[in-house]
Amino acid sequence: MTSIALFRDQYLRIEGRMVAFERRDACRNLVFLDVANSSPFVVREDELLDLMARGQAYRVGGAEERAFKEGRKSDLTSLAQLQVDEDLKARTLRRVTYVQAWERSGLKTRKRQELVPVIEATAAVLNDRHPPQPGTLQSWITEWEKSGRDFQALMDRIAQRGRRGSQQKLDAQNLFDETVEGLFLNSMQYDVSNVYRQVRDVFTRRNRLTGDTWVPSYSTVYRKIKTYDRYVATANRKGVAVADRIYRPKTGHVSTERHHERTELDLLKTDLIVVDKDGNPIDRPVVIIAYDHFSRMPVGRYIGFEQSVAAAIECIHHATYPKTYVKEKYPDIKGAWPCWGLSENYFADLGSQFVANDFSAMLKLLGCNITFAARETPNDKAAIERFFGTFTRSLVRYIPGRTFEDFYRRRNEEAVEMQPVVTLEELDYLVHRWIIEVYSQQFHTGINDVPHRRWLESVARHHIIPLPEPEVLKAAFCLTTHRRLFDYGVRVNNLIYNGPEIAAIRTSPAYNPGGTVMCKIDPKDLGAIQVYDPGRERFVTVQQSPGSRRMFDARGVTLVQQTLALKLIKARPEKYSEDNVAAAHADLQRYIQDKHVPKDRKVRRLKAAYGVPKHQIPSPINPALSDLSISDALEHLPDSVLAGEFTIPDEDDNIGQDFTASAPTPEVLELLPSPTEPVASDLSASGTNSSASSAARFAEMARRMGVTGRGGNKDV
Known part of the structure; x- marks a missing residue:
């Protein structure tokens, strides 16, 4: 459906380029002509609307249009400078006289009835026995203004008209051009041979009716196809995005000059299965990263199973505060994570957790801005997309428990090296250590520097704005x-x-x-x-x-725990009253602590999300409610329990992004705990199961990944 009213030769500025509207092609795409180099520029209508919404496309008018036309004005100051014959000069002078008479009349419009007196007065002065019609003078005025008052715009082109051939041959040529264009410039992507066969069939049927004998040859069709502009042909056959990727100049990246000028946000659902403290598999965790564009430093992270706005807020919360906990929680990690503070501008995709009202309200309260990338435009935030690629190739692929990207490669067999052994807490530890000791210390080809050093140098020059008062931060998060x-x-x-x-x-x-x-x-x-x-x-x-x-004492109870309890009460109204929340929490706690491993992945994820309460709920366990009935109730909960906002209607899941990585080598098994080893459930005291053993395992992993100085970050 056409929603933009454009007329021929209308000027627009799109992404800094001055273009003039030419036409709509067969696919209803908008074809513009670049004024600077006369090259075609094709864009879809929805893309133009998106550019207009972002302020990157607008109609040129007013002072800018006048300045542009004045700049295009010819250097000719009189008709005497034209290198043409005297007859052409005389005809051009006649037209200029009529147009200038209209200008001297002071008329603001060019209505036909208003032009009649001007034409009569000028014809009397010139003794013109065949004055122009009002419509003709209107076209002269239009050409005169559009060219910036250029005399050459009013010259006739009689010498360039050429000879008029046979009308029958002209009809055949038009049919040939339309047929080849319709077959070749469409999404079916016909090759030259296929186009030739269909053109031959069209002319064979036509000749039976007209008696003509001309049928285009293969060479004629081939030469016609070679005359099409490559960008236009690719845009019509494969899409504008493909044509841009092939023929548009690679202008580079978004330019930033200091830290916290632009922070990119994105979500990744890892190709990794984590286990609980008893070694039972749970699900693939979600990683949300806040990534500083200037220094290429990850400034904040969230690791868990939620894809909700609460998870996105937790990522910003982690990015805002200084990370002084690293030395106490992970004493074996060498180095620090120096990133903290609020960014001026956040850039994210259209994931439900980022477009939620709670997320925008948080940034507004903190005085930050947020910009969203358009749909299907990962290049708008290429820095964090490439970071996730490096994160998957350099860390996730070496951790046992990675899922297969190809079912047929697995052959329905349980690979020993793929058995999950890492808990969510240990994965968080590995991510901390990889960011601090590996990624931030390696040379980054995108910035020609080391991210850690570039961050410190930027902070030394521009400093970090102090955080607002704690009450404001507490309300914002x-x-x-x-x-x-x-x-x-x-x-x-x-x-x-x-x-x-x-x-x-x-x-x-x-x-x-x-x-x-x-x-x-x-x-x-x-x-x-x-x-x-x-x-x-x-x-x-x-x-x-x-x-x-x-x-029911709600101190220490999380929103996820309360939401699951309320969902259970709603699913089992015959066993719980609306006010008996304590009984639902008690039964859920008993079910969570049970060693039974449910088959439903959603139930396992909900059990992990419920976690361990911070205090024992003083309520007796309902003996009439068995583990099976709780599991059945959890299975019937909507998927949006962990993917949406809990105080307003649920949001949709964001499926994240999956990366393909090769299977890790069997030697990597010794780097992490085996399935039979006890798995730590609390890292607050000593970091992991054993700081020394974890350090040794990660040191060996780092050596295999080339942390000792070889290579560098490739996410340019």
Whole structure:
């Protein structure tokens, strides 16, 4: 459907190029002519709309159009300088006289009835017995203005018209041109032989009716095809994106001059299966990375199973704060992760976790901007895309538990080297060590420098802006919802929060009793929420009410745990009442701690997401609810439980990106724990199972990956 009104020779500026609209081709693509070099420029209508939305395409008008036309004006100051015969000069002078008479008349328009007096007066002065019609003068005025008042624009081209041949031959030539263009310039991608056969059939049928004998030969068809512009032909046959990739000049990358000027965000669902603390397989974890474009340093990460806005916020949270925990949590890692602070501009794709309202509200509260890449344009954030390629090739492919990219290569056999042995905590440790000791210390061909050194040099020159007050950060890194306030408080996630703060808000003159207030929810702790006070224009902390806390103490309970409990209550209303959240948590806790491994991957992922509560829930276990019934209830939960926002309607899953990597060698087995080794469940004390053994395993892995100085990062 055509939604852009364009006329011939209309000027537009697209990505800095001045182009003039030419026509629409057979595929309804827009064909422009580059004014600078007269080369064709093809773009789809939806792409032009996207460029207009981003401000990279607009119609040239006003002062810019006048300046452009003035720049194109000919250097000729009089008709005497034209190197043509006297008759052509006289005809051109006649036209110029009529046009200049219209200019001197002061008319703002060129309506036919307004041009009649101008034509009559000028014809009387010139003694012209055959004056032009008003429509003819209109066309002269148009050519005169479009050329920037160039005398040559009003010259006739009688000498260039050529000879008029037979109308029958002209019809045959037009049919030949249209047939070849329609067959060759389309997405069917016919070759020359196929085009020739169909052209021959068309003319054979035509000759039976007209009596003509001319049938184009193979050479004629071939020569006609060779006259097509290669870019236009490729754009019509294979698409504009392919034509751009082949023929457009590779202008390089986005230019940045300092750190935190542009931070790219993206999500990767790794080709790796992780296990729980008992060695049972769970699922493929998700990695979200915040990547500084200038220094090529990863500034933040999230590793888990969620593909929700909460996971994206956690990545920004990790990127914002200084990473001083590395020395205490992972003492065997040599080096530091110096990245922290807020970026000026964030750049992400259209993943549901990035376009969510909570994510935009967080960045707005922090004073940051976010820009989204267009659909199917990975080149817009090529830096982080190539980082994920390096991450997969340099680290993930060496970790046992990597999934096969080809089912037939596996031959339905269980490969020993592919058995998962790494927990989510150990994967986080490996990612930390790979970033700090490997990636950030290797030479990067994209910046001709080492990322770690480039970051430190940029910080020394431009420094890092201090973080805002903790209350603002705490409110920013929370999920947002809107609730009404009542005398008993505010209800969020089936929990009631109340206190003097609620009473102060309700009595404030700035409070609207019939409206709602903004509430901020910490996904990691539901013991308290933050409510916006319109009178003081700030967020205040409101604790869980004593009555609600006696029924179920939500301190230390995560939003995922509460959501799963509420989903279980909804799925089993005959076994739970709406207020008996503690019983649902107790049964879920017993089910999570059970050694039973469910077959459904979604159930395993939900068990891992529930995790271990920070405190024991003082509620008896419901003996009537068996493990099988809980598993069945979890299996029927929607997939969006871990992929969406929990306080507003769920979002869709982002499938992430998968990379193909070759199978690791059997020697890599000794680098990580075997399936029979005990797997650590807490790295807070000593880093991993054993700091010394982990260091030795990773040192050997680093040696095999070439960390000792060979090679470098290839994600240019």
